[in-house]
Amino acid sequence: MSAMARGHEFTEDAYAVLGVARGADDDEIRRAARLKQREAHPDLGGSSEAFVRVRLAVEVLTDPELRAEHDVWLERRTRGGARRLRMQRRGAQAGPGGRGAARRESTGPAGARRPPGTFVPRAETPPPDRIPKPRTDVRRMAWYRTAWSDAPLQWPPAVAALPPLRARELAVLLAHALVLVAGTLLLTLPGSIAEWRLPDPFGGDALSLWPAIAVFALLGAGWMLCRVLVRARVFARVAYVVTLAVSIGMSAFALVIALFSLAVSPELFTDAVFLRSIVQVAVFGAYAATAFALWHTFAPRTRAVLRDRLLVSLAAESAPPLDDRSRVWGRPGQTAMGGEDTPISVNPMRAKLAQQVVGEALGQLQRMPGVRIVHGLRAAGLGTVAHAVIAGRSIALIDAQLWAPGTYGVGANGMVTRDGEDVASAAAEFPHVVERFHRLFGETARVKGWITVLPESEGDLNVDTSRTWQRVRLATLNDTLREVGDWLAPEGERVDRLLLRDLLRHRA
Known part of the structure; x- marks a missing residue:
């Protein structure tokens, strides 16, 4: 299977995790891996998450196909480094520490010496x-x-399990969910202090915008759920950006209406219009703030889950199966x-x-x-x-x-x-x-x-x-x-x- 056909999803620069150059050979990678794994090992004061990061980096960089695929991904991410990578690898292979260099012999355990070089006759084999x-x-x-x-x-395992929510993640999630539910009700319920309506240009009753608010709420709930479950990441990112942009734009628009009603034409706008606009500013502003906090609070959790899924994928390809x-x-x-x-x-x-x-x-x-x-x-x-x-x-x-x-x-x-x-x-x-x-x-x-x-x-x-x-x-x-x-x-x-x-x- 070619490297391009495997299509793994990487989460970070594996070279940066191990602290090696892109042109590092296998010996350099393994030496760096030993040091990093010792620092990250849970039994030596590290954490299981850090240990998995190093383990995955070693897994990727010691497999030629995976490394090639990772390099392509990295070049697309960094842009413009392809020529630099080729020069580094050519120098590494040509130099004394390249892939063609002979493997260094182990000095062996302390105090142990090799047996003398004298010939020892083979003993007879007893029946x-x-x-x-x-x-x-x-x-x-x-x-x-x-x-x-x-x-x-x-x-x-067969499937990477989702880690339990930490206290901070749970608090941010609950806060955003509360803002989303409460804000949707305030903006759509008839007679609400913040009901979102547009005046009818023909002098009729104001037009309620509850269908648009409902679509906005569904998009918000959808990307929030996908972010928690680490699923449909493209949809989650697009929906997050759209709802964040809409909430910031609507908050700014409502603020303009409030200031205009207060300073420019108080005889045209009533106090109810000013109060409704201020509440709408608060609702959309709270949504934008909690959405931004939720997205970035869950970023480390998302990377950890993606690393686990990549390890599961690699194990399914090359390791003995679970059954x-x-x-x-x-x-x-x-x-x-x-x-x-x-x-x-x-x-x-x-x-x-x-x-x-x-x-x-x-x-x-x-x-x-x-x-x-x-x-x-x-x-x-x-x-x-x-x-x-x-x-x-x-x-x-x-x-x-x-x-x-x-x-x-x-x-x-x-x-x-x-x-x-x-x-x-x-x-x-x-x-x-x-x-x-x-x-x-x-x-x-x-x-x-x-x-x-x-x-x-x-x-x-x-x-x-x-x-x-x-x-x-x-x-x-x-x-x-x-x-x-x-x-x-x-x-x-x-x-x-x-x-x-x-x-x-x-x-x-």
Whole structure:
């Protein structure tokens, strides 16, 4: 589908929201997004509305078609900037920070270092029937014993809900509605002090203008309702401008009549004419004032609703649908059978056996309705991940390792240790992989990793957690299920469909 055919409705300059130039490349956009999302995150002192603004800006600017469509919209809005935009983009692509620049390597978590570059021979693969099956009992874990709902709360929803009216919005709405109703009655009821009439040029009874006032009132009520519901925005704007112009014009006309009757020809105009004109000035003036206040008071609410609707539209186009019952994607072991990111020291059969055991156990986390499991992530420049478990905006990345009995931990140099001695293991690379995924998702999601240690033969296998990496923990299978479940539990009833979509794009 071409960008021009998609026809999305944008609400603001996405570049301004992130504070980047129009020629910014993807790396610059993601760096700015991380900072802005951290500032806007509700858990860090921001607001949900500000967070959605940043989230939508990232969504638009990281999609080539959406970005092109947004740029066309922006150029039509600003007028005359097309040449400047082309020059900026040409300079950005040609410069050292352009799209062709190589992706910077992550330095990894603090204290972690890559394993030595020495060749490590592949260990022999034990027969599957000789691998001990770790015992797991999730029934006693807190997350398992929690009473979960039957269905998760999915965001974005099928339809963007209207936010509740705030106190100020409600006060302005009621004031304008009261002025509209009272003013219509005063201007149309026979015998009213402000009945709008025109003298008959042929000397007959004055002509009542109630049909025109009725049309005016219907237009006023129509645009007011559309403004509250954020519907028929073109009609609402046209009706608002028309009624505002008419009310200002009629107020000025009535004021002229009042002044004329008072100062120019008091013998021609009675006191009743002067009083009626003054009341008409007040009625139309009050309508104009409250209409202007209502329109501008509801402007932030309108922009917020339009942003939500755009997110709903984008989710409907690219994210898993609301009625998708899939909760698991892929099969355990998909990253074990080689690939350019797989270290040469990894025995594929050992990796596959470990991933199958861990992947089967992770299925128990589906007790939480919002949990979704992706087996196998392989992203260029990021590395491979055996399993990913997501709930809400939390992503648990899980590696599986088959090791000999012993006590494993993390040394002061960031290396894996066995019984206090450094061991060369591909697992030491996993913290760097987790850090890269953390940088990829920025503040959109919480990212944490676990290296699950499985025994390859009979014997005691223990994990020392006195020292760990910044975002990754060593754990036994039972501890992995407990820690991952407890960490995901606060969002165990939520599904962020856009985040899930982004994660699925990296499936192996």
